[in-house]
Structures are given as C-alpha cells and as structure tokens.
Amino acid sequence: MQAQVARAVAESYVAQVNAERLSVGTALAAGAPTEDVPELATQAALLRLPESVDPSGPSDDPLKAISYFAPSMGIFFVLSPSASEPAATSRSRKRARWRRCASPWR
Structure with a gap:
C-alpha cells in the first residue's frame, strides 16, 4: 500500500509538471511571444490541477465507537x-x- 501511495504522489507531481508544460506550449502555439516564456511558466506554476493528491497527514477527526x-x-x-x-x-x-x-x- 505504501508503494501505491508513493506512486500516486509521484504521478500527481508529474501530472502537475506536464500540465504546466502543456499550458506554456499552448500559449506559445497560440502566438505568445517567446520572450514571455519565464512569465508564462511562473503563472502556470501557480495553477493547480482540479484533482490532485493532497499531501496532508491523517485526519484530525478521531474515530468514534460507532465507527x-x-x-x-x-x-x-x-x-x-x-x-x-x-x-x-x-x-x-x-x-x-x-x-x-x-x-x-x-
């Protein structure tokens, strides 16, 4: 199970990087000047994929007896x-x- 979690985190990171590369490449293909690549990359790095792995710890909700x-x-x-x-x-x-x-x- 640890390997699956590690794989999911790695895939989430790779998906985020690929999304950033795709958005910059799309902007350049749409006619953005190549001088704006650093600014486009900075803006793309601020965006997050709608679905991603949240690297947080265990839940703060304690289990109840009914659980x-x-x-x-x-x-x-x-x-x-x-x-x-x-x-x-x-x-x-x-x-x-x-x-x-x-x-x-x-």
Missing part, C-alpha cells in the same frame, strides 16, 4: 459460522458412531 460497529459485525457474521462448523461436524460423527454401535441390536 467500529459495522466492521466488527461483518467479521462476526463471517467468522461465526466457521467457528460452529467443527462442533457440528463432531456431533454428527458421534451420532453416526453410536448408530453404528447400536445397529446390531435393532
């Missing part, structure tokens, strides 16, 4: 059938053993 309820119930309902299965299998094996033992007297 743990849904995941814990999901885990409970997934694991509870698998926990009762060995006991049910053991009971059915004991019953089958008693049936086999009692069959000669039937």
Whole structure:
C-alpha cells in the first residue's frame, strides 16, 4: 500500500509538471511571444490541477465507537459460522458412531 501511495504522489507531481508544460506550449502555439516564456511558466506554476493528491497527514477527526460497529459485525457474521462448523461436524460423527454401535441390536 505504501508503494501505491508513493506512486500516486509521484504521478500527481508529474501530472502537475506536464500540465504546466502543456499550458506554456499552448500559449506559445497560440502566438505568445517567446520572450514571455519565464512569465508564462511562473503563472502556470501557480495553477493547480482540479484533482490532485493532497499531501496532508491523517485526519484530525478521531474515530468514534460507532465507527467500529459495522466492521466488527461483518467479521462476526463471517467468522461465526466457521467457528460452529467443527462442533457440528463432531456431533454428527458421534451420532453416526453410536448408530453404528447400536445397529446390531435393532
């Protein structure tokens, strides 16, 4: 997961640089004088892409107890059938053993 986050940050940075290069190139292709390239680059550097990775820390909102309820119930309902299965299998094996033992007297 750390690699994915690092890749997303790097891709966001590269996208921003490419957007700046594209905006300067578009301005030059539209007829802007080449003497204005430093000024155009400065203006392009101030712009931000509408969607980007925000390099901020963890949220300041602490989790509440209710935030743990849904995941814990999901885990409970997934694991509870698998926990009762060995006991049910053991009971059915004991019953089958008693049936086999009692069959000669039937």
